[in-house]
């Protein structure tokens with residue numbers, strides 16, 4: 001099954017990850033600026049692991065959503 005990863009565990013990342021899981025996708029890994037946010041999202045998704053850096057998400061996932069703020 002396709003493994004989905006997230007970089008950015010805020011409002012959009014959390015909502016999109018939850019809806020993808022509800023639709024049958026596997027959200028496998030998440031990283032964020034802070035470990036607390038990544039761990040919070042990972043706890044909410046069975047089978048999802050927090051990662052401590054973005055490269056780990058790219059390495060573990062087949063598809064990565066970047067759900068961070070844009071740089072002004």
Ligand SMILES: NC(=O)c1ccc[n+]([C@@H]2O[C@H](COP(=O)([O-])OP(=O)(O)OC[C@H]3O[C@@H](n4cnc5c(N)ncnc54)[C@H](OP(=O)(O)O)[C@@H]3O)[C@@H](O)[C@H]2O)c1
Pocket residue numbers: 007008009010011012013031032033034035037038067068069070
């Ligand atoms: N919310 C909406 O309704 C909405 C609608 C349309 C578009 N958008 C766009 O979607 C994007 C995300 O919005 P949001 O509402 O989800 O924002 P948010 O709630 O502030 O979440 C942003 C997340 O990105 C993480 N982050 C910030 N800088 C990072 C970095 N350098 N590396 C890794 N993670 C980083 C933050 O980490 P920490 O929590 O660890 O600090 C936070 O979890 C923005 O570009 C926004 O304009 C949002």
